[in-house]
Amino acid sequence: DGGITQSPKYLFRKEGQNVTLSCEQNLNHDAMYWYRQDPGQGLRLIYYSQIVNDFQKGDIAEGYSVSREKKESFPLTVTSAQKNPTAFYLCASNSGTGSSYEQYFGPGTRLTVT
Amino acid sequence: AQSVAQPEDQVNVAEGNPLTVKCTYSVSGNPYLFWYVQYPNRGLQFLLKYITGDNLVKGSYGFEAEFNKSQTSFHLKKPSALVSDSALYFCAVRLLTGGGNKLTFGTGTQLKVEL
Secondary structure (H helix, E strand, O other): OOOEEEEOOEEEEOOOOOEEEEEEEOOOOOEEEEEEEOOOOOEEEEEEEEEOOEEEEOOOOOOEEEOOOEOOEOOEEEOOOOOOOOEEEEEEEEOOOOOOOOOEEOOOEEEEEO | OOEEEOOOOEEEEEOOOOEEEOOEEEOOOOEEEEEEEEOOOOOEEEEEEEOOOOOEEEOHHHOEEEEEOOOOEEEEEEOOOOHHHOEEEEEEEEEOOOOOOOOEEOOOEEEEEEO
């Protein structure tokens, strides 16, 4: 899982509550990403950031928000507007330059909303 | 739009036999192609990538993949499977130009290696 940490590993929330998932990297990477993983659907991109103080919506951004105030941190907030928030959330990063375009992933956070 | 397809939800193979996990891609430009592996309740681990050059790419844990431009495929292979190779495998594609650094992932193939 490299130098990317996600906390907590498991998270439980009641419906209607906002929740923030943490993602920190010590790889000095410029770009960071949030994915959602559901069984049989692979990974879907929620938000990504290629530089501090800038981020873009991915394919399924509705009901989520992010911030990128520091290079090493890219927290994801799952809001009450997200209709089906229960999922496995993965954070990733890459250098954004050169030939190392592979992304490095954190261990994930499993969110359960009831 | 770019996409990748993994046509098999599950692949079963006996330990010691060769394994192949299939991936085909669809992009309008030249692709960067990647394979990742995921163990239960863990993040994805990078296995190998094709950027340019030799069509046969070697990666971690004895895995290799063959880029075939005419068939738009990038199948993952290993000459002799191990039980410990049992995991979920993802193929991904990035456009060489104009795609930023975003990857598009396939839906995954569950590999089961049995004794």
